[in-house]
Amino acid sequence: MTTTTTPAIRTGEVLISVDAVSKSFTGAAGDELRVLEDIRLDLRAGEIVALLGRSGSGKSTLLRTIAGLVAPTRGGVRYRGEELRGANPGTAMVFQSFALMPWLTVQDNVELGLAAQGVPPRERRERALAAIDLIGLDGFQSAYPKELSGGMRQRVGFARALVLEPDVLLMDEPFSALDVLTAENLRGELMDLWETTNFPTKAICVVTHNIEEAVQLADRVIVLGANPGHIRAEVDITLARPRDRRTPKFAAVVDHLYGLLTGADPDDLAAGPAEATPISRPLPAASVGGLAGLVEIVHARGGRVDLPDVAAELTFEIDDLLPLVDAAAMLDLLLVVGADLCCTPVGEAFTTADILRSKEIFADQVRGRAPLVRTISTALANSPNGKMRADFFLDLLRRGFSAEDAEQQLDTAVDWGRYAELFDYNTDDRRLVAIPAAPIVHSGSR
Numbered sequence: 001m002t003t004t005t006t007p008a009i010r011t012g013e014v015l016i017s018v019d020a021v022s023k024s025f026t027g028a029a030g031d032e033l034r035v036l037e038d039i040r041l042d043l044r045a046g047e048i049v050a051l052l053g054r055s056g057s058g059k060s061t062l063l064r065t066i067a068g069l070v071a072p073t074r075g076g077v078r079y080r081g082e083e084l085r086g087a088n089p090g091t092a093m094v095f096q097s098f099a100l101m102p103w104l105t106v107q108d109n110v111e112l113g114l115a116a117q118g119v120p121p122r123e124r125r126e127r128a129l130a131a132i133d134l135i136g137l138d139g140f141q142s143a144y145p146k147e148l149s150g151g152m153r154q155r156v157g158f159a160r161a162l163v164l165e166p167d168v169l170l171m172d173e174p175f176s177a178l179d180v181l182t183a184e185n186l187r188g189e190l191m192d193l194w195e196t197t198n199f200p201t202k203a204i205c206v207v208t209h210n211i212e213e214a215v216q217l218a219d220r221v222i223v224l225g226a227n228p229g230h231i232r233a234e235v236d237i238t239l240a241r242p243r244d245r246r247t248p249k250f251a252a253v254v255d256h257l258y259g260l261l262t263g264a265d266p267d268d269l270a271a272g273p274a275e276a277t278p279i280s281r282p283l284p285a286a287s288v289g290g291l292a293g294l295v296e297i298v299h300a301r302g303g304r305v306d307l308p309d310v311a312a313e314l315t316f317e318i319d320d321l322l323p324l325v326d327a328a329a330m331l332d333l334l335l336v337v338g339a340d341l342c343c344t345p346v347g348e349a350f351t352t353a354d355i356l357r358s359k360e361i362f363a364d365q366v367r368g369r370a371p372l373v374r375t376i377s378t379a380l381a382n383s384p385n386g387k388m389r390a391d392f393f394l395d396l397l398r399r400g401f402s403a404e405d406a407e408q409q410l411d412t413a414v415d416w417g418r419y420a421e422l423f424d425y426n427t428d429d430r431r432l433v434a435i436p437a438a439p440i441v442h443s444g445s446r
């Protein structure tokens, strides 16, 4: 495979239009779960577009809507001007999980889509062999998936999509199930193929939560915000290819995207902390230990750190680190400035105080800024015996979250409430219990 810095000439025509798409699912309690809100997006020939966002921001749902596998609740998707009525004929998908048929050989797996299109057997065989060759699997056509490494299996996943010669190749976290080195190799090879003029595909749309991957691959990054998923920013990446992640220019783009992903979403700030509700301002999935650890790191390094540096040093995935950043920012313990994290005065007091004082500070912050903790705390204070069933809060949360996310919200609230000594959870009867305020001990009192 050859590497070239000259991009193939492509026309830039609009291939797919996502037109004011909103998508809701029905939650476990029969309520509406809003997952995408008013998404507008064109995919043009010649470009690689990355959909970047945290877990739950609706990236996969958006990709599946573009593929015609999920029907929008409102708005529509057009392929070459035609409104989709089912699967998008101009796309093929590469999945994170490879999604191969274990009982079929590599050859048969690659031929599957062609068979579904009614392509005659002889042509199927020839086209599949060419795709297998293109993606570096020559000689493995008779192997079964279980005989292949993860990287080889994903090559089959690519061959199976590319053999269809789709206008737009859709990829849902295609490298995230692979080890770092294999992922890096396959990404590099895909980019080499993309740069050649005979690559069968005119555009690529890739879902990722990995910022460096987005910068490595994309001409344009769409940053998605959550609750519900919406486009927060669009960033053109004009770095020359092949892209070297060790250059300062590459690092600057990564920093910029980090800032966009971690900074306060202007839409989230519409309501101040006091007016926000448990549903409009969900708790980030961060334990007290995790977020306190992050504040400690920032404080120990002089009160200001570069977030990508810390992530790289700790070998964190952004999905691991961002909830901690969000939680610390929500509680005003850290401030996010671009890609930097700064310790706030409250954060400094929290991290340097003794344990009792640190708990008091934490309690003040969660009462003021974490709506779910405030709601539970107030409800318990108003209940006759200071106890309430956890299911009561779960039912309320299911009006805005999936069953799994509602559980996660309650788990986080209990962890925060427990540390703040506001309430606890009794596993025997699944009730939340208010922790009575400790009596104030005055000096001299007995």
Ligand SMILES: Nc1ncnc2c1ncn2[C@@H]1O[C@H](COP(=O)(O)OP(=O)(O)OP(=O)(O)O)[C@@H](O)[C@H]1O
Pocket: 025, 026, 033, 035, 053, 054, 055, 056, 057, 058, 059, 060, 061, 062, 209, 402, 405
């Ligand atoms: N078929 C479905 N029914 C109900 N809820 C769904 C369905 N598909 C997705 N969701 C919910 O929609 C939200 C967004 O999911 P989606 O997988 O699109 O997000 P994502 O950004 O791709 O997340 P991840 O990176 O974790 O895959 C989640 O809360 C998920 O639980």
